[in-house]
Amino acid sequence: MNNSPADPLAPGTHTFDVDGVVQRYHVHGTGPVCVAHSGGPGIHWEYLRMPAVEQHLTVVYPEPVGTGGSGRLPSHPHGYTRGRYSRFLGALVAHLGVPEVHLLGHSHGGFVVQYHALHHPEGIAGVILYDSAPLTGPEHGAEAMRLVQEFAVRHAGRPELPEVLEAFQAIPTISDDARMTSVAKGLLPSYFADYWGREEEFAPLRASLSATYVSGLDEDLVPDIIDDREALGALSVPALVVVGRHDVICGVRWAEELHKLIARSELLILENSGHFGHIEEPADFARAVAGFVTNTTHSTS
DSSP states (O other): OBOSOSOTTSSEEEEEEETTEEEEEEEEEOSSEEEEEOOTTTBOGGGGOOHHHHTTSEEEEEEOTTSTTSOOOTTTTSOOOHHHHHHHHHHHHHHHTOSOEEEEEETHHHHHHHHHHHHOOTTEEEEEEESOOSBOSHHHHHHHHHHHHHHHHHTTTOTTHHHHHHHHHHGGGOOSHHHHHHHHHHHGGGGSSSTGGGHHHHHHHHHHOOBOOOOSBOTTSOBOOOBOTTTGGGOOSOEEEEEETTOSSSOHHHHHHHHHHOSSEEEEEETTOSSOHHHHSHHHHHHHHHHHHHHTOOSOO
16 A cells, blocks of 8 residues: 655655555655654654754654554554664655655654664664653653652742643553543643743644553553663764753753763754744754754765
């Protein structure tokens, strides 16, 4: 099955099959090719649209397997490991048929991209690790909770704050798509540097946010825990590490650690952003990403 036009990079929506599962993706913009893997896992891709970047690059947005219009694994909502996401990402890169691409991974998408670049660097010119981290698990969770507490102190007295904190407490209760979407919308203000100061601008994103419940467990119901700290020193492609100063989920500590671990890396801290620098500081974000891609492109794509 292939519902795409002859050109897999023609603007618009495309589908093809990977191991009998539909992979859907979207193409926008012009220039060198950058594949942008969204986060969650389970958050639908639309929040990651980067119009300012699309002015300089051809951005390919996959709908990660298990979400949106892409297919579901037989083990759904389980089985969505980084190895599985990497398999679909590699199939997409091959399907695009260009000599090299850059990979951009946001949040959990950053975990996928760094895994893919470590294990399958062929055809990858560089990676943008955007609000990512070298690990998950208790240490990552403790740092996130510390940053959430700082967020609560900064916004003490806001009448909306209890709703956000209740959403964090509800994360363990997520077990279906509706609850996943509801909790994600509840958390969203904490993902911005100043959501309530720019609420008119950001509220449409919150209203339109959609998600699919993905458990984070493999087919045997074992957590897919990540720790790339020992491996990242061997990363063979250049990296741009981007983080928002006020990111509570994958904060500056982790970006600095990624930068330290990856020999050929650059670090950009967006001083007025949280977890969504492409929305909060789009011009600075686009300038950095486009410049990195231009400087690390070796062949015409």
